[in-house]
Amino acid sequence: MNRLDRIFGGERKVLVAYLCMGDPSIEESIDLAQACVRAGADVLELGVPFSDPIADGPVIARASQRSIAAGGGLQATLRAARVIRAAAPDVGLVLFGYYNPLLARGESRAVGEAAEAGIDALLVVDLPAEEGDSLRAAASVRGLGIVPLLAPTSSADRVAAARFSMAHAPAPFVYYVSVMGVTGSNALQAASAGARAGALATAMGRPVVVGFGIDSREKARDAARQAAGVVVGTALVRTIELGATPADRRSAVERLIRDLRAGVDEA
Amino acid sequence: MPSPAPRAGYYGPFGGRFVPETLVPALDELTHACETIVRSDAFQREWRGLLDSYVGRPTPLGEAKRLARALDPEGRSLDRLWLKREDLCHTGSHKINNALGQVLLAKKMGKTRVIAETGAGQHGVATATACALFDLPCEVYMGAEDVRRQAPNVGRMALLGARVVPVESGSRTLKDAMNEALRDWVTQVQTTHYCIGSAAGPYPYPELVASFQSVIGEEARAQVLAAQGSLPDAAMACVGGGSNAIGLFRGFMKDDGVALVGVEAAGEGVNTERHAATLTMGRVGVLHGSKSYVLFDEGGQIMEAHSISAGLDYPGVGPEHSFLKDSGRARYLSATDDEALAAVSLVARTEGILVALETAHAFARIGDVARQIAAAQGRPASIVFGLSGRGDKDLSTLLARILPDGSLGAASRGAS
Structure with a gap:
């Protein structure tokens, strides 16, 4: 059974943590990823920094620029994934990013390297259901899933298109972009987003x-009631940005993840 | 074997819609509007009426006799050079053709707000103009570096009632302005129309922009036939994202005897890291929603382009140009910053026209193209040239280089 299927098939609600890999350095990202796992994250989204992150707000955009300046990118992220996987055999690992770094590497080659690094699935923010069947086919061959995205603007047609894309590569879970906006928007109505996620789960069968927008124990709890789980991204990246020393950053990350873990466990 | 059916939204393998899911329904809505509203007789009548009465179309096709002789004193390679004068459009460039079309469409679609990105400021000014005419609020994203080097256009947009938002991220030029406009659109997609200025971006934008700009090529073809009684040997234009070039090329696409030539910005040289020659030096990638030639590094990170002209300073290009390059229907050359500056001087002094720095890049290659055509066919060439815009906006860049005798120094003599 696929690792992500096992995680989502388990008893508890799933906590997903996004890290911009390489911010502030790839070594520290590995350390912070392990801190997230210790504090209760079930799945890690290993963010590949991209120069032009059009779906991201200023916090993740800044982190991406810092990471690229420090040598971050697809290869550095995959190197980190190997280390994280070796230390945490059960955690779900999603390679998260934009399409061009995968295209530049070559889709089959990138997917093969991801599989060897212990990645379970890919999530590509600028690859809607109609695009990227070549990537889905390559992923499927290597046993990797592709995580579809749905948004508040997604109509029944869009849900159908996302379902159809699952024929080309398995979708271990679906990512509901719960806010009209970029990452880091404040406008989340957690309970109604959770309800919408619940309805989409029925429609998608996943x-x-x-x-988007999970930054507190209360929002995590309210959103997770009717959803399979929640993702924390910007709040985590901001916590890292604000920490003065590696020790400060690690303890702040652990605190935030424990808090959100408590929230989803209350759901 | 029959070739596969063309995929909707694609030009061969190029194009598509590589955007966050949130935007896909808006692109569907826009695609539907293109197929219904834009195609309707009523819309076409209203838009073309505005082109006549407000923009000043048709623009003239004038013969540049002194420039032709300056480029080819003995008349061996260049017989006739025809300038399609988009600089004479209201607002000073071809950008108004598309901006009026899209803002009119936004109004018909019930959108209450328009946003745009701009590099040189010409598309921003055109969009601000159309929004003033149609009473829609307008916000224009512009790289902070471009705000500095195209100050007159920033002032024009403000006077027209638009809000200019300087973008401080990345290289602070057109690429970054487009990122920020896309982020704005994701946030307010239901009320806002994003008026893209180039024949780039996710489908249907490349087609929508090309359809509005193809008025350039339609007119030019009829005008050159009337003027010289035959088709030209080549149609030439500068290419950044490529809207004016695609507009001109569309008029001659089916005329196999007409060579299509685009000229990109070589900046400080295509063998340096400072250029914007995407088709010449790029590889196939995805930027701003479409698959096309893109300048990116080994890790897939988009590179910062460089050109003295803000309008060509972009590491991507419209997908149809990528297709025309690979299919061989068009070919693409480049010209450096210094060659463009020299061309500004030459055209000003021989024809009395101060052209935009963007346009000047293509002027710099006319002599070469004429010589190649003349050598191939054994008689001097006739060329239709897309004079996409006027150069008033570039005065601050030009004044930093002007010499006591009125000629322009090389790019290295002043700050770019």
Whole structure:
């Protein structure tokens, strides 16, 4: 059984943590990823920094620039994935990013390297259901899933298109972009987003996580009630940005993840 | 074997819609509007009426006799050079053709707000103009570096009632302005129309922009036939994202005897890291929603382009140009910053026209193209040239280089 299927098929609600890999350095990202796992994250989204992150707000955009300046990118992220996988055989690992770094590497080659590094699935923010069947086919050959995204603007037609794309590569879960906006928007109505995620899970036949705007125990709890789980991204990246020393950053990350873990466990 | 059916939204393998899911329904809505509203007789009548009465179309096709002789004193390679004068459009460039079309469409679609990106400021000014005419609020994203080097256009947009938002991220040029406009659109997609200025971006934008700009090529073809009684040997234009070039090329696409030539910005040289020659030096990638030639590094990170002209300073290009390059229907050359500056001087002094720095890049290659055609066919060439815009906006860049005798120094003599 696929690792992500096992995680989503388990008893508890799923906590997904996004890290911009390489911010502030790839070594520290590995350390912070392990801190997330210790504090209760079930799945890690290993963010590949991209020069032109059009779906991201200023916090993740800044982190991406810092990471690229420090040598971050697809290869550095995959190197980190190997280390994280070796230390945490059960955690779900999603390679998260934009399409061009995968295209530049070559889709089959990139997917093969991801599989060897212990990645379970890919999530590509600028690859809607109609695009990227070549990537889905390559992923499928290597046993990797592709995580579809749905948004508040997604109509029944869009849900059908996302379902159809699952024929080309398995979707271990669905990422519900719960806010009209870029990452880091404040406008999340957690309970109604959770309800929408629950409805989409029925339509898609797959577990759905609430993806944008989770930054507190209360929002995590309210969103997770009717969803399979929640993702924390910007709040985590901001916590890292604000920490003065590696020790400060690690303890702040652990605190935030424990808090959100408590929230989803209350759901 | 029959070739596969063309995929909707694609030009061969190029194009598509590589955007966050949130935007896909808006692109569907826009695609539907293109197929219904834009195609309707009523819309076409209204838009073309505005082109006549407000823009000043048709623009003239004038013969540049002194420039032709300056480029080819003995008349061996260049017989007739025809300038399609988009600089004479209201607002000073071809950008108004598309901006009026898209803002009119936004109004018909019930959108209450328009956003745009701009590099040189010409598309921003055109969009601000159309929004003033149609009473829609307008916000224009512009790289902070471009705000500095195209100050007159920033002032024009403000006077027209638009809000200019300087973008401080990345290289602070057109690429970054487009990122920020896309982020704005994701946030307010239901009320806002994003008026893209180039024949780039996710489908249907490349087709929508090309359809509005193809008025350039339609007119030019009829005008050159009337003027010289035959088709030209080549149609030439500068290419950044490529809207004016695609507009001109569309008029001659089916005329196999007409060579299509685009000229990109070589900046400080295509063998340096400072250029914007995407088709010449790029590889196939995805930027701003479409698959096309893109300048990116080994890790897939988009590179910062460089050109003295803000309008060509972009590491991507419209997908149809990528297709025309690979299919061989068009070919693409480049010209450096210094060659463009020299061309500004030459055209000003021989024809009395101060052209935009963007346009000047293509002027710099006319002599070469004429010589190649003349050598191939054994008689001097006739060329239709897309004079996409006027150069007033570039005065601050030009004044930093002007010499006591009125000629322009090389790019290295002043700050770019």
